[in-house]
Amino acid sequence: MIRRGFQVAARLGHHRRLLGAPRILPRLNPASAFGSSTDSMFSRFLPEKTELKDDALPNASWCLDMLCLYQEFLEKTKSSGWIKLPSFKSNGDHIGLNPPSGLAVSSDKGDCRIFTRCIQVEGQGFEYVIFFQPSKKKSVCLFQPGPYLEGPPGFTHSGSLAAMMDETFSKTAFLAGEGVFTLSFNIRFKNLIPMSSLVVMDIEVGKIEDQKLYMSCITHSRDQQTVYTNSSGVFLQLQLEEESPQ
Amino acid sequence: MLRSCAARLRTLGALRGPPGGRRLPGREPRPALRSFSSEEVILKDYSVPNPSWNKDLRLLFDQFMKKCEDGSWKRLPSYKRIPAEKIQDFKTHLLDPKLVKEEQMSQTQLFTRSFDDGLGFEYVMFYSDVEKRMVCLFQGGPYLEGPPGFVHGGAIATIIDSTVGMCALMAGGVVVTANLNINYKRPIPLCSVVMINSQLDKVEGRKFFVSCNVQSVDEQTLYSEATSIFIKLNPAKSLT
Numbered sequence: 206m207i208r209r210g211f212q213v214a215a216r217l218g219h220h221r222r223l224l225g226a227p228r229i230l231p232r233l234n235p236a237s238a239f240g241s242s243t244d245s246m247f248s249r250f251l252p253e254k255t256e257l258k259d260d261a262l263p264n265a266s267w268c269l270d271m272l273c274l275y276q277e278f279l280e281k282t283k284s285s286g287w288i289k290l291p292s293f294k295s296n297g298d299h300i301g302l303n304p305p306s307g308l309a310v311s312s313d314k315g316d317c318r319i320f321t322r323c324i325q326v327e328g329q330g331f332e333y334v335i336f337f338q339p340s341k342k343k344s345v346c347l348f349q350p351g352p353y354l355e356g357p358p359g360f361t362h363s364g365s366l367a368a369m370m371d372e373t374f375s376k377t378a379f380l381a382g383e384g385v386f387t388l389s390f391n392i393r394f395k396n397l398i399p400m401s402s403l404v405v406m407d408i409e410v411g412k413i414e415d416q417k418l419y420m421s422c423i424t425h426s427r428d429q430q431t432v433y434t435n436s437s438g439v440f441l442q443l444q445l446e447e448e449s450p451q
Numbered sequence: 452m453l454r455s456c457a458a459r460l461r462t463l464g465a466l467r468g469p470p471g472g473r474r475l476p477g478r479e480p481r482p483a484l485r486s487f488s489s490e491e492v493i494l495k496d497y498s499v500p501n502p503s504w505n506k507d508l509r510l511l512f513d514q515f516m517k518k519c520e521d522g523s524w525k526r527l528p529s530y531k532r533i534p535a536e537k538i539q540d541f542k543t544h545l546l547d548p549k550l551v552k553e554e555q556m557s558q559t560q561l562f563t564r565s566f567d568d569g570l571g572f573e574y575v576m577f578y579s580d581v582e583k584r585m586v587c588l589f590q591g592g593p594y595l596e597g598p599p600g601f602v603h604g605g606a607i608a609t610i611i612d613s614t615v616g617m618c619a620l621m622a623g624g625v626v627v628t629a630n631l632n633i634n635y636k637r638p639i640p641l642c643s644v645v646m647i648n649s650q651l652d653k654v655e656g657r658k659f660f661v662s663c664n665v666q667s668v669d670e671q672t673l674y675s676e677a678t679s680i681f682i683k684l685n686p687a688k689s690l691t
Contacts (some may be wrong), residue, residue, distance in 0.1 A: 232617040297599045316593060319605035323594035324565060352558045353565035362562035363628055368605025375597070375604070387604035391632045400559060405511065 261292035266328025270403040270427045271349050278284040278336045290335045294322050321372045329353045331381045342381045342410035348374040349403055361398040374420050374438040384440030392436040403427050416442045464575040498529040500651040503569025507644040507668045508682045511588045515577045541578040570594045583651035585618035590644045601638040611677045618649045619681035623659045626681040633677040644668055
């Protein structure tokens with residue numbers, strides 16, 4: 206158990222001194238997805254060459270709706286400044302950065318997995334891909350819940366939906382403004398989601414102030430006729446540290 | 452407020468089997484990609500200690516089992532799948548049964564029980580009818596990671612949702628989640644044990660208000676707080 210806990214006030218104070226106020230993040234050139242070469246956050250998050258397996262790619266379990274929308278967004282990555290986010294088995298693979306010292310836990314747990322890639326059997330758990338548009342700070346997640354995510358018989362567990370939302374919020378918050386930890390999360394459920402159907406999540410970053418990122422999300426069917434949830438999330442900005450040699 | 456064409460129900464808590472469940476010998480097969488007797492999967496009760504449970508979880512489990520001795524508390528069994536008769540019960544409340552695809556139902560598993568021992572959600576729930584309290588003892592395994600070394604916010608949301616959902620269901624029968632609101636105070640380290648204490652706060656007509664907090668074993672650290680609203684449905688009736 207971490208005795209120190211999570212001393213937000215102290216941490217925020219420390220970071221304000223480091224970052225100056227107001228916090229200005231490197232601006233991305235809308236014309237190019239990656240911005241300047243000094244934008245190390247993006248280049249670290251989206252390695253150009255890697256041997257890690259990217260789970261956010263089509264496989265045989267993807268339904269037709271998902272494949273179609275995937276193609277549409279793939280086109281947008283060529284023309285409209287969208288980026289497809291890779292998805293690796295562990296967050297450590299993405300970032301290679303640690304929470305600030307004092308918070309980090311030594312992980313001798315061996316094989317850790319990011320929650321939304323916990324079930325690696327194709328089609329059984331979370332099938333998803335996230336696209337991010339840096340210029341508008343928007344993202345879209347195409348999500349197909351598999352049979353191991355059941356809640357009410359034949360329908361998706363609301364917890365798994367919350368998990369997918371939190372994960373998309375988390376990646377969006379990180380890329381839009383170094384958001385790291387969820388502070389709060391509010392979900393209004395409108396409709397049940399049948400197993401193995403496509404869910405589209407539209408996420409927008411609203412304001413960023415006081416080291417907090419405010420985001421909203423609507424999840425709906427492909428034809429937008431059915432709204433599944435309305436939700437909002439607030440994330441804490443934290444500067445991550447370089448990984449120390451183990 | 453919900454005005455949906457498909458009712459949203461929570462039947463997770465409708466799994467009332469005999470305490471302890473009926474155990475079948477041997478390990479059960481893992482993914483349901485081939486057909487096998489669905490009875491084997493349904494009957495194993497997962498809310499009992501297994502080798503992955505750490506000391507804190509076992510201690511708490513024993514404390515709560517003691518509370519069950521006089522009948523004021525009871526331990527809820529927990530299965531991977533819902534028995535056939537409960538599925539029928541769910542369908543009578545559902546307005547559009549066509550949405551439920553029969554052939555898929557034999558392959559499904561309750562999300563929080565879709566992991567091998569110790570890797571995902573290790574948990575047990577205890578209920579007090581007098582106090583209208585549902586307590587969940589939870590140990591989050593390495594497949595629930597979010598920020599390196601900590602439990603994913605979505606995994607926390609999942610176990611909170613399961614706990615408050617059960618609490619509402621015990622009080623109200625077939626209920627629908629309308630709203631879930633979570634405040635995260637501190638991140639939860641992976642493989643540590645926390646207690647989710649949920650309470651039915653009030654009932655207004657068909658609305659059930661349930662709140663909870665997530666604390667450390669010694670109750671000294673508050674990790675998160677949540678509030679939720681559930682709505683009781685009438686069988687096969689629209690919400691409007």
